[in-house]
Amino acid sequence: MLKPPADAKPDDPANYIAINANSRYKLRITDVTESNIYSTFEVEDWTSGGGIIIKPDNTKPEFNKFAGTNPPTDLTGGYYRTLADGTFDIVMTSTGSLEYSRSLVTKAGDEIDWLTVGTPTTEQKDGLTITTFPVTIADATGKRPVSLTFINQAASYDPDLQTTLTFVGPEAAPVVSEVVEGHSKGNSVDVTSPDAPEATMVKAVGSYVSLNVFCVDGIADITSPTGYSVTEVATEGFTTTYRVAITDAGTAADNATIEFKNKAADSNMVTLTIKHKKASQPSIVANDNGSYTNSSYNDGTLGGTAGAVTADMYLIDGSTIYVKATCKESVAAGAVKVDAPAGVTVTEETAAPGIFKIEIPTATSLIAGTAVTVTFKNATDETVTSTLEITPKSAKPTVSLTDSASGAVTELDATCTVDLGSLSTNTFTLTVTAPKGATVDLTTPLTSKWLELDSGDTGKTTIAAGASETYTLKAAGDTSSNDDVVLTFTNTVSGGGDLTVTLKKKPTI
Template sequence: MKKTYLMLLLGLVGFVSGCTNEDGSEGSTPSGNPGEIRLVFSGSGESEEYTKAIASDSENKIGNLKVYLFGAPKADAVDSEYEYVETWTMTDAAPGAGQFVLQPSGSSWTASIKPNEKKGLPYLTLVCVANQDKPFNADGTEMTALDAVATDATGAITTHGTTLAAFKAAYTAKLAPDGIIKTPLVMTGTGTTKISGSVSKVAITLKRMVARFDIDNTTATSQLTITSVAMGQGRPNGSLFGATLANVADPTDPASGLITYADVNFKGENANQGTLESAVYVYPNLSTDLSYLIIKGTYKSPSTGEQIPVTYNIPVVKTPAEAKPTDPANYIAIDANSRYKLRITDVTESNIYSTFEVEDWTSGGGVIIKPENAKPEFKEFSGTDQPTVITGEYYRTADAGTFNIVMTSTGELECSRSLVTKAGEIDWLTVGNVTKEQKDGLTITTFPVTITGATGKRPVSLTFINQAASYDPDLQRTLTFVGPEATPVLSEVVKGHSEGNSVDLAAPTAPKATMVNAVGSYVSVSLFCVDGIADITSPTGYSVTEVATEGFTTTYRVAITDASTAADGTTIDFKNKAADANKVTLTIEHKKASQPKIVANDNGSYTNSPYNDGTIGGTAGAVTADMYLIDGSTIYVKATCTESVAAGAVKVDALAGVTVAEETAAPGIFKIEIPAAASLTAGTAVAVTFKNATDETVTSTLEITPKSAKPTVSLADSNPTSVTDNNDGSYTIDATALSTNTFTLTVTAPTGAGIADLSTPFTGGGWLKLSDTNAGETSIDAGGNQVYTFTGGDTAGESGDVTLTFTNTVSDGGDLTVTLKKKI
């Protein structure tokens, strides 16, 4: 039987690379958390060709996804040098440790993970396996658990882990005797990156691990109604990473390990009415397996019209080029991620006449020929100061010098220059006049580059565009350059400190932080370093925490966690991750406690005793105040420190006789009270000591002078000598002298006082009376006085004492008794 076969198998790329930054990200550096890796998964099996939609939704579905991380010490490490680090697993719930959420993004998916970096293993290969929970060995047994690598503080490996080479021997699970391959389909993809202080972006294309067969049959013309399809002498499982399959000596031997797949019902849209897509899925094989499709159904006899049950075994073969009609067809290998179409052209009861077509199986594009003028290719560097590769198309330059970039392309090139980040200096790298030549049908273009002061500058990208090609970014080549490993630059975060703390950048290479030595006290600083900041060991009593990363700037919070062990003068080194000898050291000095400041109370909710005016004298550190000696006499003052306005920031000691308490509802407001006036002596000062709670040796004092509230009496200096002060509250008066003279007494009442009346006291003492022109009042206002003028009385023969009693307005303030005696 003569058959013709059309082969059009388009290989798929397993990893789509782009212009990467120094941290492995594409294009401009996104913001996010330091060490974060953002994954972008292309539609399952997307190739570099532009092809129209072929795959169904179920064939693109990602039901579950695991990302296996392998680390290596260098960018050019081979699979045997990459060792297993950890696994991340997709979840539909809120992600926990080691989990991520897969988000749709157009025709792709995105996810973010933050690996646990192993010291000394900054280069990562991310191995993604979709729709298969566990890896298996080729014989169908489950792979043993992966061993994780361990390193010490220097980055040396202390425990070796499973290598990437060993993991790439993994297979899918074996089909059961009655099993069939169903969607979602097993897919794999890999990507590489380097962990840095910035966010990395990795693009990964997932590739299906099975092949698909479409069957084109129209019953109306072929008289064949297909009811099921299967594969004979097929592989029971498939390699996840394209491992070389073992050859089978005799594929017809039941012990060969090859199997006959279970029948798959032939149904769905267009079944037996055109092309039924995805009729059956099979694992890749070798051409020596002699695999064949098994087609079952009924054939309508052209002579009797009877539906006859039929089974056809159709070898998966192709006809060699220049073959003669008598030459046999050759079996072909079935490849992963390829689409095979069986086109049935004619059928008899014993034979099927058909052709095989092998096509691309993608999720987007039509088989359109890519433009002849494709992406420019980097050929080499030349000149005296050539850059060195960091990773991919990311290079490090000298601080100053020149070199050439030599590019090849199918047309003339133009070059554009851009910063990797939004802002920064770009002119440290300039491109001069280019030269070009034609050779072997290609244009060779040399771009002269000059470097000036590259150290500490942001990376610059050069994008090379083939003028004869599409301006699609996929057809452009981008090289990114950064200067030598620089010392990180430290800056202060505005409003990033707790109260009382500060950062001094007067000497940028020797910054200082002044911190209150208290738990929770903190300062915030930002470090700019293109290469990222190395791991930081927190000093005893302190914590150093990454807060955020924006581009190449990482923000840290330095906090005191234990005030008793946090040493004054501690230093913290922020080191360039690529060259830890380049570092900036932050010195922490403890803030010296401030002297408590004592001022008058400004809180209207708290008022002094009405007789105390609360006047504050002296200075803020040595204050004076007067208080009347009355039980419960009270004044309020405000005492604060610059470190804190919280309750307890200022402590207080007071001598006996005075109580001092901070108001709970108004921290910093202190009530000063004399509970018992008898415990103090008027005019004898007492001191209240206010102390800074962070250092109680730093103090301020309030000196209180107690004042008597008792009314007082005084004899005017101008009074005649006929009046004698007995110094016991009594006066002796020579009445004979009063016929022509008067005398005055002044009564002063600090808190106010009063006398019942000014007539009764003269009963029996008519030898004396108050002057009609200045008799005085019975009431004395607080802080005021009354002047009483006396003259000779109308009854000279009487000699009784005149007793004047002035009662204090304030209870317990003390009263005044004045006794006037007639000299006999």
């Protein structure tokens, strides 16, 4: 609708008349000519004209005020801040009955129930409907904003005729969460303690972690620690994704911190601590690859812990066991390095990284019972180590004089001297122990000799691995012979060493 000035020319712009809600307009025609219609307008508010009882019912609801004990405060950006807990009233003015809907400002989240609306009350005043909505707030801190949309029931399908109020709780510390698959290899973010999140990073240029930071009020400017950068990657709703990266490994300090502060109240913040990833201690465990087997006489049993392992190996040329030694950083060959002591060689199997062959090439290079230590080192930090302590053990059978017949027999290094006169009808006993088993000929060495076996021992020609046998000897019926009696206990394991027991007849003075 337009109103040209009285002296307007054809090319002059028209003066438009604004059409306002709740007003009435009267067009009074004052004169008519062949070329023109002359008229005047009267504009009158509905409530001031008197006697008008019909009014439009499809206008936009108007926010009137907050009332009650805990009214929100107005924020820039169209938000209203509430207390953490409390109640207040929303008073709306409309031309008809209202209804409302409740929704989160963002799609993500399920925190809508911190704001609830009770049963509204209405009253009529000056031809308008005044509706009061009671609102309850509970545990609002740190929650996503909630919107209340007020709808004129007669025009509920027209968004332009709806009024929305958005509410947010008190300023809160940001909330940090981990970005799945958002880190460079080997890095991680631990949010187990939300107030003290930790990032673990490999100390190298380009190493990074990613984290989501949720804060309704936004995040204040961030100061990056020396040697690090903090970059915004993306923002969705009230969550911003940041990437924390190492830009200078030389100056990037361990235990550096980054503060994420609420933009509206920077005393509300969360501090991320950055820890440098420490090299993991190599783990030494039993070999689980069936393609690699120990020497048959070594059982390969490991004792101790994965960082301090113990094992026994028999002193036989080529004695071998296999162990598995790995670290968390890598499963590739060379991820674990080894220092071997003299007399021991250690080789990683190239076809099976992490499987190590432990070998004693020459038995005489080590001393039975004297332990030696193999050191396994993490290749990324060779100061981080684990150990394998090897105790060499002799596989050779041993003998001891367990009954000397009251001193009739003396022993020195597997050689026994027998005083046959003192022995008379008594017996003496030898005990032979064979760690890996042994066999012995008990017939030939005693034929036509001055000693003989007790009848119960003549069948003890085999000693089981790890077992012992006792041999009881006595004077033979014919003691005229002076030749040494030599018993040879042959080791079941080739190269394990045999035992020779020499029995000498003490000369008669």
